[in-house]
Amino acid sequence: MTDPVIEMRGITKTFPGVRALSDVSFDVRPGEVNALVGENGAGKSTLIKILSGVYHADSGAVHVGGEAVHFAHPVESLRAGIAVIYQEFSLLPERTVAQNLFLGREPRTRFGLIDGAKMRAETKEVLALFAAAGRIDPDRTVGELDVATQQVVEIAKAVSTGARVVVMDEPTAALNEAECEELFTTVDTLRDRGVAIIYITHRMREITRLADRVTVLKDGEVAARFDAVPAPDAIVRAMVGRDIEDFYAPPATPEEIGETVLTVRGAGNTVLHDIDLDVRAGEIVGLAGIQGAGRVALAMALFGETPFDHGEVTLNGAAVSFRNPRAAITGGVGLLPGDRKSEGLVLMQSVRDNGMLTSRAFAPLWASDRRNANADTGRMDDLLDHMEIRAASYDQDIRALSGGNQQKAIVARWLSMRPKLLIFIEPTRGIDVNSKAGIYHLMRDLAREGAGILMISSDLPEVIGAADRVLVMQEGRITAEFGHGASEQDIMHAATGEGEVAA
Amino acid sequence: MSIAEDAPPRKTGFRFERWAPLILLVGAFVIYVGIALATDQAQYLTFDNLIAILGRSIALGITAIGQTFVILVASIDLSVASLISATAVLASVVMDGSPAMIVPAVLAAVALGGVVGVTNGLVVSGLKVNPLIATLGMSLIIQGCLSAFVSNFAGEVPEAFQVFAYGEVGPFPLALLFLAAMAVIAWAVLKFTKFGSDMYAVGGNEEAARFAGIKTGRIVVLSHVICSVCAAIAGLYLASRLRSGAPWIGSDGVYDLESIAVVVIGGTVLAGGRGGIWGTMAGMLIFSLIDSVFNIAGVDSFAKQVLRGIIIVAAVAFYAIRSKRIVA
Numbered sequence: 131m132t133d134p135v136i137e138m139r140g141i142t143k144t145f146p147g148v149r150a151l152s153d154v155s156f157d158v159r160p161g162e163v164n165a166l167v168g169e170n171g172a173g174k175s176t177l178i179k180i181l182s183g184v185y186h187a188d189s190g191a192v193h194v195g196g197e198a199v200h201f202a203h204p205v206e207s208l209r210a211g212i213a214v215i216y217q218e219f220s221l222l223p224e225r226t227v228a229q230n231l232f233l234g235r236e237p238r239t240r241f242g243l244i245d246g247a248k249m250r251a252e253t254k255e256v257l258a259l260f261a262a263a264g265r266i267d268p269d270r271t272v273g274e275l276d277v278a279t280q281q282v283v284e285i286a287k288a289v290s291t292g293a294r295v296v297v298m299d300e301p302t303a304a305l306n307e308a309e310c311e312e313l314f315t316t317v318d319t320l321r322d323r324g325v326a327i328i329y330i331t332h333r334m335r336e337i338t339r340l341a342d343r344v345t346v347l348k349d350g351e352v353a354a355r356f357d358a359v360p361a362p363d364a365i366v367r368a369m370v371g372r373d374i375e376d377f378y379a380p381p382a383t384p385e386e387i388g389e390t391v392l393t394v395r396g397a398g399n400t401v402l403h404d405i406d407l408d409v410r411a412g413e414i415v416g417l418a419g420i421q422g423a424g425r426v427a428l429a430m431a432l433f434g435e436t437p438f439d440h441g442e443v444t445l446n447g448a449a450v451s452f453r454n455p456r457a458a459i460t461g462g463v464g465l466l467p468g469d470r471k472s473e474g475l476v477l478m479q480s481v482r483d484n485g486m487l488t489s490r491a492f493a494p495l496w497a498s499d500r501r502n503a504n505a506d507t508g509r510m511d512d513l514l515d516h517m518e519i520r521a522a523s524y525d526q527d528i529r530a531l532s533g534g535n536q537q538k539a540i541v542a543r544w545l546s547m548r549p550k551l552l553i554f555i556e557p558t559r560g561i562d563v564n565s566k567a568g569i570y571h572l573m574r575d576l577a578r579e580g581a582g583i584l585m586i587s588s589d590l591p592e593v594i595g596a597a598d599r600v601l602v603m604q605e606g607r608i609t610a611e612f613g614h615g616a617s618e619q620d621i622m623h624a625a626t627g628e629g630e631v632a633a
Numbered sequence: 634m635s636i637a638e639d640a641p642p643r644k645t646g647f648r649f650e651r652w653a654p655l656i657l658l659v660g661a662f663v664i665y666v667g668i669a670l671a672t673d674q675a676q677y678l679t680f681d682n683l684i685a686i687l688g689r690s691i692a693l694g695i696t697a698i699g700q701t702f703v704i705l706v707a708s709i710d711l712s713v714a715s716l717i718s719a720t721a722v723l724a725s726v727v728m729d730g731s732p733a734m735i736v737p738a739v740l741a742a743v744a745l746g747g748v749v750g751v752t753n754g755l756v757v758s759g760l761k762v763n764p765l766i767a768t769l770g771m772s773l774i775i776q777g778c779l780s781a782f783v784s785n786f787a788g789e790v791p792e793a794f795q796v797f798a799y800g801e802v803g804p805f806p807l808a809l810l811f812l813a814a815m816a817v818i819a820w821a822v823l824k825f826t827k828f829g830s831d832m833y834a835v836g837g838n839e840e841a842a843r844f845a846g847i848k849t850g851r852i853v854v855l856s857h858v859i860c861s862v863c864a865a866i867a868g869l870y871l872a873s874r875l876r877s878g879a880p881w882i883g884s885d886g887v888y889d890l891e892s893i894a895v896v897v898i899g900g901t902v903l904a905g906g907r908g909g910i911w912g913t914m915a916g917m918l919i920f921s922l923i924d925s926v927f928n929i930a931g932v933d934s935f936a937k938q939v940l941r942g943i944i945i946v947a948a949v950a951f952y953a954i955r956s957k958r959i960v961a
Contacts, residue, residue, distance in 0.1 A: 433844075435843075435844075454848070455843055455844055455845075455846055456846045456847070456848055458846075459845075459846035460846075465844060467840075467841075467844050472838070472840055472841075473838075473840045473841055473844055474841050474844065475838065475841055476833070476834055476837030476838045476841055476842070476906060477837070477838065478837050478902075478906050478907050479833065479834075479837055479906070483830070483833075486830070487830075487834055487841070487842070487845040487847075488845040488846050490827050490830040490831070490834075491827060491830075491831055491834070491842075491845055491846045491847040492827075492846065493827045494827070495826055495827060495828070496825060496826055505827075543845065
């Protein structure tokens with residue numbers, strides 16, 4: 131067995147008031163994938179930041195290639211051959227692929243000018259390693275590429291700098307199924323070339339598919355170390371410290387499903403066509419499909435952000451045509467956006483203020499606590515209590531909360547408006563396992579209280595597990611419908627419209 | 634995982650950002666008293682003198698209240714100085730010495746402010762023009778039109794209207810009380826009305842605000858209207874004080890840049906979504922105290938400009954470093 135290229139021993143890191151890591155040891159060898167898993171706040175990011183020189187460990191040692199190192203700055207770890215691919219890419223969107231790959235180390239001609247031809251040629255060479263190579267023109271602007279392709283460029287950049295260790299922080303978070311498959315191939319390529327890979331993820335399927343070894347962190351300590359990939363249950367148990375029972379809430383019983391809340395007939399706009407859709411009170415309808423299939427466009431049409439331009443929409447028996455989100459909210463629709471930070475939250479405001487964003491927007495001009503329910507902070511606090519939000523205080527800035535608790539605050543925002551139809555877009559993106567279960571049960575509770583729920587998710591097991599019915603979209607149309615318990619293969623098949631299914 | 638999730642939980646309780654303008658204000662006051670005593674000029678420490686110091690900042694204070702609203706929604710207004718000149722001239726010309734014309738003149742000035750504000754707001758929120766450019770363009774347009782018609786003091790403000798600038802209620806100048814009242818109203822609007830909470834939301838995250846059901850465009854237009862109307866009121870005040878309007882009074886007072894500086898020193902974040910009126914008032918007081926310190930210390934007027942520049946940048950750097958520490 132080869133010697134580890136990275137060896138971290140007894141790493142301890144304390145922030146004021148919090149022990150983020152205590153006595154953590156971790157290593158990775160050339161040509162293997164060590165999956166680093168754990169709930170949010172378990173210490174994964176802190177460990178990676180110590181490895182890359184962003185933070186300094188209070189005690190413990192880091193060895194790279196057998197030598198002890200003390201990185202004072204991320205540049206030093208980069209020079210030592212450690213590349214971290216963060217979720218937010220470090221690419222310049224307005225520059226070309228080649229310019230990005232050689233950023234800061236552009237080849238020069240003998241006159242000292244940038245050698246564009248050489249840069250392009252070398253870019254092609256590096257990209258040739260990846261399956262996506264055919265699609266990527268070195269002269270294309272990075273901003274024009276889709277997220278998955280940008281990720282390939284980011285990884286290619288790491289490879290071209292001669293990285294021996296590549297760290298990937300939840301790389302599939304923004305990818306659809308087909309793109310994930312492509313990423314897995316890329317990871318395989320890196321492994322075959324002898325690169326050591328630290329792969330951070332929440333998803334069991336990726337661990338099973340990719341990992342050679344698994345390291346589980348919990349509360350800043352190594353909870354388990356597996357030299358071969360164990361059954362998913364064993365990993366989950368190590369992550370949360372107990373078995374997760376009833377991960378998904380049970381599906382609706384026939385008695386729980388009530389009147390039709392939403393009816394859409396023959397509706398469409400520039401991207402949506404012939405949409406027929408029914409959502410009944412008490413049921414959760416899942417919307418599956420690949421990225422760009424029109425799921426988010428459908429949500430935005432129902433919410434009035436990019437309205438339908440023809441067709442009929444009936445909400446609670448009344449014909450409606452929402453021209454903007456405010457009209458949709460007045461009509462009884464709520465929407466939890468897919469990107470919490472950029473579309474859902476006002477990060478610099480408190481938990482309570484974020485919860486009250488919508489109700490205050492609908493309060494009368496002079497809204498005081500006592501005179502108007504929409505301005506009643508006490509009522510909001512009760513709702514937040516009911517959601518069991520973990521925060522030091524509701525006056526705390528919401529940015530300090532975990533993803534799950536932030537999501538609950540947005541749910542509380544909608545609860546205060548008593549919507550008839552709630553649209554969840556990627557409700558558990560970037561949320562840890564325990565909180566995911568909480569969100570599923572919350573959705574089920576909302577349905578039981580009589581709301582119709584439309585859930586858009588790129589996580590197939592989630593759509594299957596949490597929804598009572600699954601609709602599949604493709605190219606702006608609803609192309610298939612499945613009852614509870616459909617298989618991933620069936621849905622993928624319908625979503626891609628191909629005989630061959632990448633599972 | 635984001636940086637924030639790894640950060641230690643923040644202690645609640647004392648929040649430095651909220652009190653920083655007050656700390657700076659107390660600091661400025663201590664320096665003022667210190668310099669006055671050190672240079673043996675205790676006569677500057679009387680109540681009357683302090684009131685006089687405040688009196689010099691009234692136009693700036695009124696303008697800055699308006700500027701606070703636009704900066705809170707992540708916009709900005711560079712057209713206030715030109716608008717001040719325009720409304721001062723307009724009011725003075727309409728009045729032309731006749732007390733009967735005071736009401737029409739005030740209405741005309743406020744209406745002009747309203748039109749400019751609506752235009753700025755629509756260009757920023759509807760046409761999506763960067764607010765710096767939109768309001769800079771508006772400023773050039775107003776100044777150009779104004780210069781085409783008047784080149785010197787125009788019209789005359791009747792005695793009755795000069796009360797606005799020179800009247801006194803007990804020991805206090807009327808205008809100072811007026812400014813205080815405006816600040817209280819602005820504070821109440823931001824604190825207690827849905828417009829206030831909508832403004833913080835739009836400035837904090839426009840996308841999230843729209844998804845929460847706020848008509849974000851309207852909020853931006855509304856805050857521009859508030860800002861421009863405030864500038865119009867500042868123009869009326871200056872017309873009253875100078876007894877006539879002239880096309881240079883706004884730009885001479887550098888009300889555009891100074892009002893922005895005052896708001897920022899007062900702790901309102903240029904990116905929007907955080908800040909408030911009391912910070913702006915503290916910023917205004919800090920500015921006038923600094924001026925007075927320079928006066929009694931006998932600093933030459935060019936050096937004064939340099940020092941003011943340094944103080945503005947230092948104050949903002951101070952906030953930036955503090956808020957960085959909170960995040961990281």
